[in-house]
Amino acid sequence: MTPSRPTLLRNREGHAKVGYAELFFDLVFVFAVTQLSHTLLEHLTPAGALRTGLLFLGVWWLWIYTSWVTNWLDPEKVPVRLMIFALMLGGLLLSSSLPDAFAERGLAFAAVFAAMQIGRSLFMLWALRGGRSPSNFRNFVRITLWLTASGALWIAGGLAEPEARAWWWLGAVAIEYLGPMAFFRVPGLGRSTLADWDVEGGHLSERCGLFIIIALGESILITGATFAKLEWNPSTIAAFCTAFLGSVAMWWIYFDSGAARGEHRIVHGGDTARQARLAYTYLHLLIVGGIIVCAVADELVLVHPDHAEPAGIAAIVGGPALYLLGCALFKWVTNTRRFPPVSHCAGLLLLAALGLAAAPLHLSPLWLGAATTLVFVIVAGWETAALRRANTVPLTH
Template structure:
């Protein structure tokens, strides 16, 4: 994250920065850049499916946390740097290449490819941030100090990343890398405080809220698209039977409903709030940098559950299927609900999402104790999402109030 830029400096110096006075569009290069992360999310879901253990799940969580930070910090950088300028374009392409390498070795990051994974990740975070120090220094002088603080934080965590890759493996490497991520996730809350360099302030993080909101919404599309790819790829390799078709429709319906729950009102309200907030940096940090993580993690969990359902639609729902379906959807509703709460003037968690959380908890408990046919279990999960979507639709569009008033008049 970086500070906003002022009106000081020559036009030549400012040429690597976007004009923040008007609408900041999402560039085609940013959309191209995102394609790498479709592959990265697919790698994470495959890692979970192949290991299917607590250790594999923990390793996938570390990998996702790194992938998310690489993406979101690059999005912050692209909020200021102009992707149409050649140096910025080269920087984004280099980050894209390093991200692709990181995604390729991701399934073996806790085995023999740990050093490649760590070096790729460190190159992304440190290299991009130092580039932004240069951009900000040439354009604003003193405002580059904020980017320098961030670079030093990343350099500190880089030591832990590389040490973990060189000195440990498996669970031991997990704890090293968890410590590295703790440093990086604590940075924005600590305002990147450093001795002699001071700390940043939220008022310094003047950004284009609409651009960041749109970029995060596009990442949600990426995550949902990864689920569609998994669903379509699995179904394409199966016989076209009624059972397989039913499982396919259940998986597809779940993806559609997750899209609906986020994009019907949440994305627009979030964009409006950050665009008009007095401290857009605070909203960007809380609502987008952090609260979108459980949303994407929930989508990944749902994609894993869909692949398990499609693989064995004629079996009873396994405990793994129950855990990933209910756990993934609960995580998704919790994240979206918190995001909508932060985007609302009423600051209340949506009642529809709270009901969905309760129903998924009940469904998980029942299916854990009483084996249910997989298709029935999957249908019940979709029914919960449908209830949430319909409930929110009518509550926000006045449908319940109008129907209740008409019923009262008839009575």
Template sequence: MAATRQRNWLRVKGSPGGSRVSFLELFFDLVFVFSISQLSHALAAHYTPLGALEAGLMTFAVWWVWIFTAWVTNWLDPEKMPVRGMLVVLMLLGLVLSASIPEAFGDKGLLFAGAYVLMQVGRSLFAVFAMKGVSASNYRNFIRISVWLGVAGVFWIAGGLLEHEARLVAWLIALAIEYAGPASGFFVPGLGKSTTADWDVSGAHIAERSALFVIICLGEAILVAGRTFSELPFSPLTAVVFLTGFVATVGMWWLYFRFGHERAAHRIEHDETPGSIARQAFTYAHIPILAGIIVHAVSVEFMFSHPHEVGDLGIVASVLGGVGLFLAGNLWFKGATSGRPPLSHIGGLVLLILLAFVAPFTEIYVMGMLSTAVLLIVAAWEYRSLSGQAVAHTLH
């Protein structure tokens, strides 16, 4: 009887709803709208090398807790009440995690670490319980994952109890442990390691979930531009900066969704080992994509507040770095899912490097326009290239 009850918690692969993203999963994502907003504001408020490192660490953590949840709901059905309960609890903890971000390296370090560990370890143990007697391979897989997350959790909690520099070191160790897990197959002495064949994911589901997170980040970039524009007196310059930020965000949307996501979803859904593609293309390659959008949102704030600034290498790094990270992530993502990294993206990165040589002598808002132009060039190049390939394939 117990096995039957647990089996009802799993998605039915191949059924009409087996890969559908549920409304509860979309509701769950609302917490991460807040997370992304907090991260971009934290980076803008503490825009120093140390502040960037701290914001980067928290971005890695937020993405990791989200993508692990996306993997779990790939197997567990959010329409089942126990799974719903688990997601609602994770939402509450995620809200605490997000609210702690601005002071994570201050007074709320233990709160941030505690919420994070409860989310990671609690969700993984729930999956162990749900898989017991139902899927032997996934049961062992989640036991291994729980061990890795538990070991990392010791460093997260220890970091929350330590002072600033020691906290940063402890949390970097914790994050390194967690990120090494999938690459090592979550090897545990006596339990062996997982293989990509064990990760029988629904490609359509994991692709759609990742795309929705990209939408969250793009939405934050739109909100930053709109909110800042509304708070400033209208002028031709603010209008130009607003339009520049908007066009850049649309360019990012186009580059990711027009060809990248569409081909990736098709490839992973029809691949014999979807877990291998999901690990590289969605679990890892999306990190620079998301980081690039967040840095871009910060650069838009700087373009509004320091439009005529010249020679500030930190602000220049945000303007060029946001676009650069985004292109590098898409290069990795598309290369992993198509087998051939797009030449257009490599060309775009070369253009950004060339812009870096003139950046110290160029006003920030002009540099923003030039980096946006790079995005548009890459988008047009890729569109022309892939459209030409499609025509050639049709003729043959």
């Protein structure tokens, strides 16, 4: 009787901790998030925002797919570590190409992106060989076919002229994002089921929380680096303090109660696969996207505290709105409440009012940034007070 091959899969007994190799991998995305922020700042126009948003959708999907895969694979095994490090190298190349992805480095971006997506999926098939998990093996056969289809569009876009590139890549993103919604249905191979997505909820929740920390850290790095280069006067010092306070309030809104309630729900709620797909795969991209835009807004307020173009005003108000919307939806779907948090809805209304009043009242970027930070503080304080009055942080099933 021949001994069975050692498995590359995690031991699923108990909580699967996030490994050091995974954290090492995530550091690459500090660079990616920084590149996206700088790209948006340099192209702060409607077209530039759409292109940067398209690139962000790709970068987020690449990271979250890897998080799902390492939820099953054991990073302590040497082949898995080597796969993670290979993805790190690809991630650095990908991040380096982001500013010129719609210029001369489009093919480099597309080729690396497709190679990372398909290569990681093929590695998962190799890890699942030998009948260890037949249903998950079939699931990754379907996933590989979907990623191959999207990869062809990524490459076609990289070869296309810059003017047409966005349309090819929009099609690629659509395939990638519609795949889980369609349960990766393939003619002749059927479709996946929620049972195939037997993730360890605590691990995925922890990975996403750490990514939020990375994104917030990127925001603080940009603020500090920008402030260090400026003349220190009352305006820049006020802008610096406002940006820092805003980052703290954003951390508070997500981590004071939302992260813990979300983790409790995905672990104990009985609908782990649904929560993993909806709350952590789709809704977290709104939260991270909001942090990226807020980082751009903070730099605008620091550098130009007295005047901003309409696009800058849109960023100063839109970043906080996107972040609050993502947090509101995340907290809504991870709890049994009928409506999103009232504090977050009120914050969104206040931000909408600020957006409408900014031009008629001739609000400077500094005053507008201070007002959006105040909205964050109000939302954080309102929710914290409400939870403390209930004398518990609700961990609803």
